[in-house]
Amino acid sequence: QKEVEQNSGPLSVPEGAIASLNCTYSDRGSQSFFWYRQYSGKSPELIMFIYSNGDKEDGRFTAQLNKASQYVSLLIRDSQPSDSATYLCAVKTDSNYQLIWGAGTKLIIKP
């Protein structure tokens, strides 16, 4: 059973601090990794994707991938109250290209 695990939270971070969200996956054949943000009552919105080991930066967001340890993380710098949402990690394997989803981490940014 291919799985993607996330801490459900809530993760509470003060405004202006760095929020760190983690995700582990079970299938070593996983090829691509996605972070989505979902506000309450809304649909998931793609934030970032990463394919290669290392860091990928986009504005205040940095995705980090470590295939040897089978984890992917999302860092949010200078956290804002508008970053409060549930963050979903999704992984694609090389078997059927379907996304395997984590249950999400609820992030709360406190002013």
Place this chain on the structure above:
Amino acid sequence: ETGVTQTPRHLVMGMTNKKSLKCEQHLGHNAMYWYKQSAKKPLELMFVYNFKEQTENNSVPSRFSPECPNSSHLFLHLHTLQPEDSALYLCASSQGETAYNEQFFGPGTRLTVL
């Protein structure tokens, strides 16, 4: 949000009703997906269509019936649903069904089965 549209946004139906959910994508994508999202659970993939052909049916009960007349439109026909089918139903699309194409979601249909 306008790249993938879904109607209706909210639906309340009885267990004996028949209804349909509609999804339309304006992104020129070739693959479309139906997901079910229940509280505190990961998104559950229900159906996948790639170039109008169904490529995946993840053991979904027959009371859910998908239809994909072309690459831009996707329907989910519902009949004799159960209360546990109440959830957010999300449609998504991607350029193709490959390892690297990201999926874009519609706003979802909030379904309540009485």
